Amino acid sequence: MRLYVFHQTKYRYPSPVKDSFNELRLYPISNEWQKCESCFIHVLPSTQLQQYLDLNGNIVNHFEIPQDHSKLIIESRSTVTTHSRVDFNALPYGKKMSTLKKMQGQSEARPYLQSSSFVEINPESWRLAVDVQADSQDIFQTAYMIMEFIFQNFEYSNSITSVETHGNQALKLRKGVCQDFAHAALVLCRCLSIPARYVSGYVFDRTRDQSMRGAEASHAWIEVLVNGFGWFGLDPTNNQVVDENYIVLGTGMDYKDVAPVTGTYFGKPPKSMEVNVTVKRMDSSDR
Amino acid sequence: MLSRVADNLYWMNRYVERAESLARVVEVNQDNLLELDDNIELDRFWLSSIHAFHAHEYIDHEKESSAECFFLFSDSWPSSIRNCIFSARENARMVRDQLSEEIWVELNSIYHFFRSKDAEVSFDQTPQQFFQKVIRFSLVFQGLSDATVNHDEGWLFMSLGKYLERADQTSRALDALTLKEKKPSRKDLIAALRICSALSAFRRQYRGELSLRNVAEFLLFSQDFPRSMRFAIRRIDSNLHELSGVPSGNFSNEAERLAGSALAAVNFTNIDAVLARGLHLSLDELQLSLMDVGQKIFETYVMSPLELQNVNDDQSMQAQQ
Amino acid sequence: MNPAPFEKYKTEDFFDEMFGNSSGEPLLHYQKIFDRISRLTPVEIAEKRSHADSSFLEHGITFTVYGDEEGTEKIFPFDLIPRIIPRAEWEIVEQGLTQRILALNLFLNDIYHDGKILSDGVIPKEIVYSSPNYRREMVGIDVPKDIYVHVCGSDLIRDETGAYYVLEDNARCPSGVSYLLENRQIMKRTFPQTFQGMSVRSVELYPEILLSTLEYLSPRRSQKPVCVVLTPGIYNSAYFEHTFLARQMGIEIVEGRDLIAIDGYVYMRTTHGLVQVDVIYRRLDDDFLDPLFFNKDSTLGVAGLMDAYLKGNVALANGIGTGVADDKVTYAYVPEMIRYYLGQDPILPNVPTYLCWRESDRDHVLENLENLVVKPANESGGYGLLVGTDSTKKEREEYKERIKSNPRDFIAQPIVSLSRHPTIFEDSIEGRHVDLRPFILYGKDIDIVPGGLTRVALRKDSLVVNSSQGGGSKDTWVLEN
Incomplete structure (x- = not known):
């Protein structure tokens, strides 16, 4: 099955914040059951993303925003092909x-x-x-x-x-x-x-x-x-x-x-966060 | 030295100085109260003090048994004497290695006095002794600061805290006169002087000519009286220059510039000009410029401006649903 | 005439540090102290005691008790009769500890790199990997000079024959050395004459050696390294010790908020701007060091510190992930480590240890709970342990459940009747159980401060000597000859 995911996280701060360090775990992994065809991650204010693998083999994108900003938007758009991961007729029973x-x-x-x-x-x-x-x-x-x-x-x-x-x-x-x-x-x-x-x-x-x-x-x-x-x-x-x-x-x-988004920043605590996720099927008309 | 240590030393001294000033305010006002007999006047009397301290938003008339108790023991007002003592000790505790043992012992014993019921009992039964205890503590503390601590960078921050607070308190004592509804009475003028423990020094200089003009002139401009505005600002200015090593008259940071300009303001004006502009307005400006100096000291030596109001915070995390 | 202080003293069935296994005659190395104390009148003893107590108060030598409202500061009680270790005995202890710290460091280096000892089956993999203090982040990371544990405090005890055993190693943030140093100061002030002719080895060099141990780790060779002590703050139980050591070494004591990490380097904020920090003697557990890496809620640490550490731009003493070496399950394998890495037999034996993780051991423990001490594998300070003989049936039942639900977290040991030492009380001298915590520094060389902190359980018959559980301390003398 070919699936498209849009995942948006919006932060609003009551007054400008700075020195924001963040880690994103929004990049789908590829393995024998799923293949990530593409994943675009987009951050506003715009900044350079760095990528590394963490100890669990997950793909992490890291970024810093040193300058003042009063909102932060993180969007990812991924296309993933998935395969049936289990044979329902042969579930792994039998291990004591x-x-x-x-x-x-x-x-x-x-x-x-x-x-x-x-x-x-x-x-x-x-x-x-x-x-x-x-x-x-x-x-x-x-x-x-x-x-x-x-x-x-x-x-x-x-x-x-x-x-x-x-x-x-x-x-x-x-x-x-x-x-x-x-x-x-x-x-x-x-x-x-x-x-x-x-x-x-x-x-x-x-x-x-x-x-x-x-x-x-x-x-x-x-x-x-x-x-x-x-x-x-x-x-x-x-x-x-x-x-x-x-x-x-x-x-x-x-x-x-x-956690999809973690990080710290310097600034006032009260803030709002809004998350939107859409998952669509791309290879069929049944939706 | 570490910025945090400088900050702790500065605030420790500010709080001690504040506790002392407050003790005098309440003591003097309480004395004056004995001569009043009607409640309306009594309320009005305290109201002017409360306003001078910008404390009206903290007072909860239901809860406080009396205005005095509010000034002395309030939990909600951060500048009550009790809170000042607590805050001073808290700051001291974080920098104990910088203090002499004697200073710590003094601060610790007054802290335990205020933590126990002793303070309230003492105020209730022997108020005179209570006030003396607080004031004496502050004086001993200052003596020890001068006599038992190296006069190094840390000491300069202690001194800055002391004089900035003192200038602020003196301006408030004067300002309380302008906030009265009526022209200040002779009694009010004496009260202002006593709050600054300036009565005898004033008498020596003005031979008993008690007027708003003279009192204001003395508390603002006296060259030698250690609680006058000019004296305190001069000390602030020289402490700042000693700290940076930049000669007086020049400046290398905003704190120095503002302190120099505040010093110039008191050096190059006189009481007539001040009264012509309005005493309250002039005091207000002076208070604001000193607040700026305090702020800039903080920004220059302790933290950058943004960090001042802010804390390090975690980004909110989204629950997975 | 008053009765002599030792007249009613009984050693009972324990090994007594002063009298050995016999009653009456003190061991040779205690003779002078014995004579000196025997000559004191009760009034003199009381005077000396109050003199020592007030010295502690004046100097503010305190610790904070947790679980107490707003963290009360208390004095660590001090007993005037010093514990004395003759030279020959100390040399053996010293060799045993040297062997131990070497093996622990080789072990840490091994498990964070090739894991040979694991693949050779000497230590079961699951023991190491299941330790909550095993840090996966450290795998493949080279630490300065390959040293992980720079400061180690190992607890030693003696059984009823006087033989020394290692009870546990503290390879994270061992504390207590400030009491050791202060005890000596106060002892000298209280009994100035007794030191004469005793040739007691001095302990005063500790801060100096600690500082050179720290400087040895500095990543910057070009200039005098900037070292700092990182404390969790004034509410920590060992805050006094942190300031004490910083003052003695002449370096800054900082809190997390005094430090800032920028681009992989760590700086401290001073009134003259940012100053780069080379070595951090941290008295903060791994979990709190860096909110980005470990405990996200920690406000005590420095965001970005781990990054700087992993890049080798700042050194930490002790290193990250040393907790796996003082896990009490790992402890059981230290003798194996010594044999494996050093090819030697352990000089100081372990106390026999049952690992609840092993089924056979577990059954034994569950059946014999009333005769054992059960300890959580990763707690220190005497928190959470069950002394079988002192427990109620209900406590034992509860403990059984805890063991069954998480066997990896518990070990058990037979109750060792710790040696006792004469200790002064209101109007008598009585025997009380003691242990010994020597402090081992590992930098360019391995240095062990002569003696260590002798802790004494002040409650009669109690075997728990921790300061947080009502213990006191004694000055500890190692004799030159």
């Missing part, structure tokens, strides 16, 4: 939970087994995770049950939590947006030693009634590592296995690693 122990030394898995900024492994969430696991002995099945548990027990609401809400807090509230759903799923997976990472990206809503959540903004879900099979995406906000309707921007231990 008892094999997880072996994965702890794998460099691929190691950062995704621990507590991180938004995820804490503690007795309370561990007990919950054990309850959700019930008598499942299969890795993928357990992860799937965690996704289902969250989807069924969480209320989707964007007025309760904020961008800073911790995963364990979301798990207590059982309310929030996709970021909270994803963090909560990470907490439960990691409590059971299933390597699980946070994914930032977009989802194209192919449903007739536009019922998918998260299509109007940047979206987030998780991926779990099943040894021998690789990473599998699970979207607890929509209760589904990630397929070709999803575009990955980047992955990390949690939101902190992949």
